[in-house]
Amino acid sequence: MTIGFIGTGVMGARMVKRLLGHGYEVHVYNRTKEKIRALVEQGAIMVESISSLARNCDVICTCLSMPEDVLEVYGGIIENARPGTICIDLTTVGADTSKILFEKTAVKDIAYLDAPVSGGPEGAEAGTLTIMVGGEQEIFEKISPLLWVLGGTVEYLGSSGSGSIAKLINQYLVAVHSLAVSEAMVTGAAFGLDSEQLYNILKVSYGDSRILRRHMDQFVLDRNFQPGGAVKYVLKDVRLANQLLQEAGMDKFTGQMAEQAFSAATENGLSDFDMSAVIQPLEEHCGVLVGKKR
Numbered sequence: 001m002t003i004g005f006i007g008t009g010v011m012g013a014r015m016v017k018r019l020l021g022h023g024y025e026v027h028v029y030n031r032t033k034e035k036i037r038a039l040v041e042q043g044a045i046m047v048e049s050i051s052s053l054a055r056n057c058d059v060i061c062t063c064l065s066m067p068e069d070v071l072e073v074y075g076g077i078i079e080n081a082r083p084g085t086i087c088i089d090l091t092t093v094g095a096d097t098s099k100i101l102f103e104k105t106a107v108k109d110i111a112y113l114d115a116p117v118s119g120g121p122e123g124a125e126a127g128t129l130t131i132m133v134g135g136e137q138e139i140f141e142k143i144s145p146l147l148w149v150l151g152g153t154v155e156y157l158g159s160s161g162s163g164s165i166a167k168l169i170n171q172y173l174v175a176v177h178s179l180a181v182s183e184a185m186v187t188g189a190a191f192g193l194d195s196e197q198l199y200n201i202l203k204v205s206y207g208d209s210r211i212l213r214r215h216m217d218q219f220v221l222d223r224n225f226q227p228g229g230a231v232k233y234v235l236k237d238v239r240l241a242n243q244l245l246q247e248a249g250m251d252k253f254t255g256q257m258a259e260q261a262f263s264a265a266t267e268n269g270l271s272d273f274d275m276s277a278v279i280q281p282l283e284e285h286c287g288v289l290v291g292k293k294r
Contacts, residue, residue: 002027003146004057006050006073007091008035010228011117012063014124015090015150016044022149029053050076054085059143063090066236067097074101083109086143090131092116092171092233094240095161098134102160111139114160115147116167120228128152132170134162168244171237174275175258177211178234182261182279185220189288196221196292215276221292225273225280232271234278235262 001024005016008030019026020043028044030036040046047053054060054077062077064070070091077087087105089098089112098114105112113135123129131151133140140156147154157166184207188198199216202208219225242255261278268284270277283289 001025001059001146002057004029004047004053004060005044005063006030006053006060006077007063007065008039009063009065010121011090011124013039014121015061015063017042018124018127018149019146020044024146024149027053027057051080054080055082057081057085059086059088059146061088061090065091065233067091067093067240070097070101074104078104078108078110081108081110084111086111086113086139088113088115088143088147090115090117092167092237092240093164094168094243095134095164098161098164102135111136112160113139113143114163116163117151118167118170119151122228123152124150126152130170131155132157132163132166134158134164135160165244168237168241171234172241172245172255172258174211174229175234175238175241175262176254177209178215178275178278179254179258179261181209181212181215182276182282185216185290186279186282186286186288189283189290190286194293195290215279219274219276220279220290223291225270225277227272227274229275230272231262231265231275231277234275235259235266235271238262 003024004027006029008028016026016039026044027047028036028039029047029050036046060077070093102112113133115131115133117129117131119129129151130153131147133156157163189195203213238255238259242259245253264281265278268281
């Protein structure tokens with residue numbers, strides 16, 4: 001089985017390494033060639049174009065940034081891939097995008113699964129990602145051994161778009177929890193509480209959450225906002241997730257405030273910072289800083 005992988009950024013590169021480590025032949029394409037060099041040294045085969053990759057691979061994985069990137073890349077895949085090729089999109093996109101691609105690939109007798117992932121770079125490195133899959137169950141079962149190389153939890157959820165919906169619900173919680181953590185910690189600092197002490201209390205109380213621990217342990221307290229998952233991607237995801245809630249019939253929901261907060265962080269020049277940087281506009285507004293005592 002020859003695998004093509006398009007998009008070798010922070011997440012994609014780590015997934016390619018996992019596949020190479022399990023003996024797969026992996027052809028890689030990225031618009032930025034520098035992101036491929038280390039993978040080629042580890043055994044990946046660099047290709048010069050999407051069309052060349054699509055013509056020569058049995059399975060094509062995509063891990064891209066934005067829905068528009070996915071639609072553009074799949075134009076080249078659909079035009080060039082052989083009938084019977086299986087495509088797996090690991091990107092977080094809206095269910096509508098997944099359904100469009102499912103229909104377009106089906107016309108060319110190409111299989112398509114939406115299979116967005118959660119778990120961050122550390123999960124991609126360790127092969128412990130959560131993978132949420134939508135599409136034809138027969139195709140999922142055929143390709144599941146490959147997905148288990150990448151994930152510690154692999155769930156088939158139903159027809160095309162189901163994986164994307166589940167991932168957006170997850171991202172909704174990521175965005176809302178990020179804002180709630182930021183508000184709570186800034187409030188504590190505004191009233192003179194020691195941030196480390198407050199955090200130590202919260203993480204052993206009912207206020208604990210994975211987002212609280214992630215943001216405080218890895219980023220905020222040390223004032224290190226180099227991205228794991230960037231603000232711009234969470235903003236994209238929560239916007240898509242909020243559309244789902246509106247389609248479900250809700251008018252007012254906490255995701256709207258989270259979207260506003262991530263939009264404000266973007267407007268403050270924090271787009272490429274880690275998602276935990278959503279705290280910074282709140283700190284500035286309240287005139288405090290959440291961090292360790294110096």
